[in-house]
Amino acid sequence: MTAHASQNETSATQIDDVVAYMAGLGQAARAAATQMRRAVTGDKNRALLAMAEHLQRRRGEILEANASDLARGRDNGLEPALLDRLALNDARIDAMIEGLEQVAALPDPVGEIEGLRYRPSGIQVGQMRVPLGVIGIIYESRPNVTMEAASLCLKSGNASILRGGSEARDSNAAIAACIRAGLREAGLPEDAVQVVATTDRAAVGQLIAMPEYVDVIIPRGGKSLIERISREARVPVIKHLDGVCHVYIDATADPEKALAIAVNAKTHRYGTCNTMETLLVDAPVAEELLPRLAQAYAVYEVELRGCERSRAILDGIAAASEEDWYAEYLAPVLAVRVVDGMEAAIEHIERYGSHHTDAIVTQDYGLARRFMAEVDSSSVMVNASTRFADGFEYGLGAEIGISTDKLHARGPVGLEGLTTRKYVVLGDGQVRQ
Amino acid sequence: MTAHASQNETSATQIDDVVAYMAGLGQAARAAATQMRRAVTGDKNRALLAMAEHLQRRRGEILEANASDLARGRDNGLEPALLDRLALNDARIDAMIEGLEQVAALPDPVGEIEGLRYRPSGIQVGQMRVPLGVIGIIYESRPNVTMEAASLCLKSGNASILRGGSEARDSNAAIAACIRAGLREAGLPEDAVQVVATTDRAAVGQLIAMPEYVDVIIPRGGKSLIERISREARVPVIKHLDGVCHVYIDATADPEKALAIAVNAKTHRYGTCNTMETLLVDAPVAEELLPRLAQAYAVYEVELRGCERSRAILDGIAAASEEDWYAEYLAPVLAVRVVDGMEAAIEHIERYGSHHTDAIVTQDYGLARRFMAEVDSSSVMVNASTRFADGFEYGLGAEIGISTDKLHARGPVGLEGLTTRKYVVLGDGQVRQ
Numbered sequence: 007m008t009a010h011a012s013q014n015e016t017s018a019t020q021i022d023d024v025v026a027y028m029a030g031l032g033q034a035a036r037a038a039a040t041q042m043r044r045a046v047t048g049d050k051n052r053a054l055l056a057m058a059e060h061l062q063r064r065r066g067e068i069l070e071a072n073a074s075d076l077a078r079g080r081d082n083g084l085e086p087a088l089l090d091r092l093a094l095n096d097a098r099i100d101a102m103i104e105g106l107e108q109v110a111a112l113p114d115p116v117g118e119i120e121g122l123r124y125r126p127s128g129i130q131v132g133q134m135r136v137p138l139g140v141i142g143i144i145y146e147s148r149p150n151v152t153m154e155a156a157s158l159c160l161k162s163g164n165a166s167i168l169r170g171g172s173e174a175r176d177s178n179a180a181i182a183a184c185i186r187a188g189l190r191e192a193g194l195p196e197d198a199v200q201v202v203a204t205t206d207r208a209a210v211g212q213l214i215a216m217p218e219y220v221d222v223i224i225p226r227g228g229k230s231l232i233e234r235i236s237r238e239a240r241v242p243v244i245k246h247l248d249g250v251c252h253v254y255i256d257a258t259a260d261p262e263k264a265l266a267i268a269v270n271a272k273t274h275r276y277g278t279c280n281t282m283e284t285l286l287v288d289a290p291v292a293e294e295l296l297p298r299l300a301q302a303y304a305v306y307e308v309e310l311r312g313c314e315r316s317r318a319i320l321d322g323i324a325a326a327s328e329e330d331w332y333a334e335y336l337a338p339v340l341a342v343r344v345v346d347g348m349e350a351a352i353e354h355i356e357r358y359g360s361h362h363t364d365a366i367v368t369q370d371y372g373l374a375r376r377f378m379a380e381v382d383s384s385s386v387m388v389n390a391s392t393r394f395a396d397g398f399e400y401g402l403g404a405e406i407g408i409s410t411d412k413l414h415a416r417g418p419v420g421l422e423g424l425t426t427r428k429y430v431v432l433g434d435g436q437v438r439q
Numbered sequence: 440m441t442a443h444a445s446q447n448e449t450s451a452t453q454i455d456d457v458v459a460y461m462a463g464l465g466q467a468a469r470a471a472a473t474q475m476r477r478a479v480t481g482d483k484n485r486a487l488l489a490m491a492e493h494l495q496r497r498r499g500e501i502l503e504a505n506a507s508d509l510a511r512g513r514d515n516g517l518e519p520a521l522l523d524r525l526a527l528n529d530a531r532i533d534a535m536i537e538g539l540e541q542v543a544a545l546p547d548p549v550g551e552i553e554g555l556r557y558r559p560s561g562i563q564v565g566q567m568r569v570p571l572g573v574i575g576i577i578y579e580s581r582p583n584v585t586m587e588a589a590s591l592c593l594k595s596g597n598a599s600i601l602r603g604g605s606e607a608r609d610s611n612a613a614i615a616a617c618i619r620a621g622l623r624e625a626g627l628p629e630d631a632v633q634v635v636a637t638t639d640r641a642a643v644g645q646l647i648a649m650p651e652y653v654d655v656i657i658p659r660g661g662k663s664l665i666e667r668i669s670r671e672a673r674v675p676v677i678k679h680l681d682g683v684c685h686v687y688i689d690a691t692a693d694p695e696k697a698l699a700i701a702v703n704a705k706t707h708r709y710g711t712c713n714t715m716e717t718l719l720v721d722a723p724v725a726e727e728l729l730p731r732l733a734q735a736y737a738v739y740e741v742e743l744r745g746c747e748r749s750r751a752i753l754d755g756i757a758a759a760s761e762e763d764w765y766a767e768y769l770a771p772v773l774a775v776r777v778v779d780g781m782e783a784a785i786e787h788i789e790r791y792g793s794h795h796t797d798a799i800v801t802q803d804y805g806l807a808r809r810f811m812a813e814v815d816s817s818s819v820m821v822n823a824s825t826r827f828a829d830g831f832e833y834g835l836g837a838e839i840g841i842s843t844d845k846l847h848a849r850g851p852v853g854l855e856g857l858t859t860r861k862y863v864v865l866g867d868g869q870v871r872q
Contacts, residue, residue: 040789044813117812123834129823131833136815138845221845242675242846263868270870356473365864378863379550380477382569390562390866399871400564400862401556412571412654413675414847417862429833429850430811431798433823435696437703438832 021204028212031167032219034197035140039165041195043137047114049192050161057153057188058106064184065099071180072149079147079173092147092173102153102181105404109157112403115421116163119430128436133427137163139221141424142213143406144235146227147171152181155224156199158406160189162424165198167220169213172205179203214239224419226407244419247410248334249279249362251392254351254377256368257290261298263389264367268299270391271365273306277336279408280363280385280395284331284341286351287316292344296320299342308338315344331358348373352380359383362410363395384410384417454637461645464600465652467630468573472598474628476570480547482625483594490586490621491539497617498532504613505582512580512606525580525607535586538837542590545836548854549596552863561869566860570596572654574857575646576839577668579660580604585614588657589632591839593622595857598631600653602646605638612636647672657852659840677852680843681767682712682795684825687784687810689801690723694731696822697800701732703824704798706739710769712841713796713818713828717764717774719784720749725777729753732775741771748777764791781806785813792816795843796828817843817850 021027061068072094079089115135122132141164143155152170159166170178182201189196202209214223214235223243225235236243253271255264271282287295296319303310310316311326323342330341331354345351348366355364365387366377374388385395395418397405402420409415415423454460494501505527512522548568555565574597576588585603592599603611615634622629635642647656647668656676658668669676686704688697704715720728729752736743743749744759756775763774764787778784781799788797798820799810807821818828828851830838835853842848848856 040815043815125832125834127827127832129827129832131827134811134819136812139815242844244846260868266868266870274871374865376477378567379569382473382476382572383861385862385864386567387864388866389868390864391870393871394560394562394564394864394866394869395862399558399560399562401558411675412859413677416859426845426849428816429818429828431818431820431823431827432807433821433827435693435699435822436827437699437824438707438826 021206024204024206024208025212027204028202028209028216029219031200031202032140032216035165035167035200036219038195038197039137039139042160042163042165042198045163045194049194050114050163051110053160053188053192053194054106054110054157056191057157057184058103060184060187061099061103061106061153061181064180065096068099068177068180068184069094071176074176075174084173088147088173092149092177094149094177098150102150105154106157109161109404112161112421114161115425120427122430122432127438128433130432132430134430135422135425136428138424138426139164140219141166142169142220142223142241143167144169144210144213144223144225144227144231145171147173149174149177149181151226152178152201153185154404155406156185158404158421158424160198162421164424167200167202167213169202169210175205210235211238214241217241224406242414244407244409244415244423245411246279246407248360249281249408249410250284250332250334250358250360251280251282251363251395252284252286252351252355252359253282253365253367253392254286254345254348254355255288255291255295256348256366256370256373257288258370258373259291259367260369261291261295264295265298265302267365267367267389267391269302269306271393272303272308272340273338274391274393276338278393279334280392281336282340282392283333283335284343284354284358286343286345286354288348288351289315289344289346292316293319296342303340306338308340311339311341313343316342319344334360348377352377355381355383360410362408363387363392365390365392384408454639457637457639457641458645460637461635461642461649462652464633464635465573465649468598468600468633469652471628471630472570472572475593475596475598475631478596478627480549482627483547483596484543486593486621486625486627487539487543487590489624490590490617491536493617493620494532494536494539494586494614497613498529501532501610501613501617502527504609508607508609517606521580521606525582525610527582527610531583535583538587539590542594542837545594545854547594548858553860555863555865560871561866563865565863567863568855568858569861571857571859573598573600573652575600575602575653575656575674577602577643577646577656577658577660577664578604580606582607582610582614584659585611585634586618587837588839589618591837591854591857593631595854597857600633600635600646602635602643608638643668644671647674650674657839675847677840677842677848677856678844679712679841681793682714682841682843683717683765683767683791683793684713684715684796684798684828685717685719685784685788685792686715686798686800686825687719687778687781687788688721688724688728689781689799689803689806690721691803691806692724692800693802694724694728697728698731698735700798700800700822700824702735702739704826705736705741705773706771707824707826709771711826712767713825714769715773715825716766716768717776717787717791719776719778719787721781721784722748722777722779725749726752729775736773739771741773744772744774746776749775752777767793781810785810788814788816793843795841796820796825798823798825817841
């Protein structure tokens with residue numbers, strides 16, 4: 007354990023053999039995972055709170071390390087948006103501390119037994135929630151993600167190997183020291199959370215190709231990175247691709263609710279995956295609602311791109327091309343289409359959407375019921391803003407990401423998504439007849 | 440739909456372009472999946488019962504088709520064991536009919552909403568069980584699997600593409616005709632179940648490489664086939680690898696229960712994945728129990744291969760080599776090891792086992808509790824025979840297989856394992872603050 011801990015502390019340039027280094031982390035993680043599986047809730051919480059204390063106590067060191075990352079970033083011409091995500095300050099460290107306290111306060115999912123029932127043979131059968139084992143997390147240069155990922159993997163009883171963006175390497179090393187100290191103080195294995203020390207890109211290629219040591223990979227970042235990792239990974243990947251979210255306003259909608267939802271879903275934040283990118287409006291109410299919507303969006307300077315029928319109602323808006331229906335703008339741009347009823351809306355959503363989050367606004371019970379059943383998205387909403395698709399809003403307490411996969415975890419992934427279920431059978435000497 | 444249905448009926452040799460043929464099946468399956476997602480329970484059950492009627496009515500045709508498969512198999516020198524699995528008779532057709540009736544009687548998992556709760560924002564959030572979409576099943580020359588797989592995929596609201604072994608092609612075509620007739624009579628899309636008509640092996644390669652049409656692949660067959668498919672698949676795979684199952688008899692065990700469980704776990708059936716392959720006996724009771732166990736196994740002509748310590752107790756048994764601890768014998772052979780307590784037993788299980796099914800026999804509450812929590816297998820048992828690890832015994836009603844994966848489905852996979860969960864959000868105009 008000590009060997010690896012000290013390995014973690016060596017600087018990037020001293021690691022010559024990345025393959026051997028990553029295998030070492032993998033082995034240590036596997037060993038730690040066996041101990042973590044048995045870790046009791048109290049010890050895990052103690053570790054989380056101790057990490058929070060170390061963040062508090064080492065605030066100066068962390069900000070210093072971050073300043074050196076930022077200086078290097080500026081020298082290397084890093085874009086302002088990336089520098090902003092890389093930057094730590096007192097408020098962001100406070101948020102990390104608060105995040106740790108929140109995760110400590112969440113119920114421990116490990117060991118929960120569901121559905122324990124007697125069978126005719128006399129055995130009792132149920133399913134127990136258990137950790138996945140070793141989780142590899144690959145993310146960009148956002149040092150706060152280091153602590154967030156560490157805390158969620160730890161609370162769910164997993165060992166983790168964290169590979170953050172190289173621009174954040176000094177910040178991550180400083181945070182990693184707090185993590186190790188917290189684990190140590192709680193009597194948990196320090197290798198339960200390992201931060202990859204090398205900035206060598208080959209480390210990622212190794213991390214995703216060690217099924218003997220790593221049970222699942224969670225990449226967080228741009229679509230192209232995630233696609234590449236999914237393609238090349240030799241272990242399962244829980245991933246988030248795009249969020250092309252729709253709001254469909256049915257003719258039966260309450261107009262005020264429709265307006266509020268359509269405006270909130272687009273303008274509450276532009277860069278998030280649960281932001282609406284295409285608005286579908288039922289033909290009978292298009293003439294009444296579209297001008298009011300356009301007026302509301304104008305306040306936020308949202309650019310509208312419309313189909314022919316919406317352009318006939320709204321003067322001067324740009325024409326939406328076929329690509330606009332597929333677009334995840336992540337910007338103050340909105341595609342608008344007039345459709346003939348819910349069936350047509352669902353067809354549009356199925357064809358162009360990304361199965362992330364889609365909402366209907368309607369007062370019709372039957373349509374609401376059908377929309378819920380028939381739209382194949384990770385979140386389906388009735389009369390609510392797509393912006394609610396979020397682990398905190400859903401009550402998961404925290405989220406490691408939003409999965410657009412169908413298998414294992416779908417939608418916001420909290421502690422439960424980082425666990426699996428095994429069958430437990432309790433008998434009293436029963437044998438199979 | 441009709442085009443594909445008739446395509447299904449053309450004989451294997453007439454399909455020249457396998458890639459185009461499989462893409463056609465994929466497209467048709469995707470379209471059918473959209474309709475199946477909306478299918479109501481009554482229609483699905485009607486289809487299953489109609490299929491059962493057609494099996495009954497076309498018994499003669501099916502047995503005739505099977506006779507032609509068997510004749511061709513004999514001409515091609517197929518092994519007797521394979522011929523036996525290929526063979527249909529009245530009893531096996533009865534079992535298929537009964538299976539359909541059982542699946543019809545199972546509760547429909549689709550649409551079940553779990554945990555619907557109010558959140559502080561006023562929205563209600565829950566998770567709804569929904570079909571996976573399109574499931575590809577690859578299996579060997581066992582025609583009864585065609586009906587079993589079709590019925591489970593249908594009841595869980597999925598479209599399926601079934602690729603059985605080429606030796607069963609005429610039997611499968613006859614069964615496929617019953618499936619289509621049943622779907623038609625219930626008003627469900629005939630493409631909801633498609634049996635691949637070509638025996639061209641390239642069809643498998645295509646089936647596992649169409650993520651746009653197929654959501655998950657379930658291979659059933661030998662380990663090498665499954666490993667190859669897992670390696671080459673471009674879609675998620677739910678798979679079963681090996682079952683190296685253990686029974687650990689602790690010093691605190693009730694000797695009679697230990698004996699009964701150890702004998703049943705080995706001798707109830709040899710060729711099944713939940714059969715015990717290694718018996719671990721706690722040192723303090725080895726001298727008392729091993730001779731009694733050996734005597735019991737002798738009745739069944741089970742060959743024992745032991746560690747040094749067990750050989751010191753049992754005269755004349757063979758020495759177990761390192762490979763024996765890893766072996767899935769699927770035969771009347773058993774590896775036996777004397778260990779020092781539960782910790783050592785768990786270490787052995789973790790090192791050599793396949794995380795399938797492992798049992799402890801003990802009367803000690805604390806040990807039972809720890810074994811359940813600490814052994815990382817898809818089924819962990821206390822005082823019960825490993826042979827219980829089975830969808831029927833667990834109350835799933837039926838199983839498509841036993842998953843040795845950790846993600847998504849683990850252990851026996853029934854209807855629930857063929858579904859996923861999406862979030863549903865019910866609001867009344869709520870927007871995110």
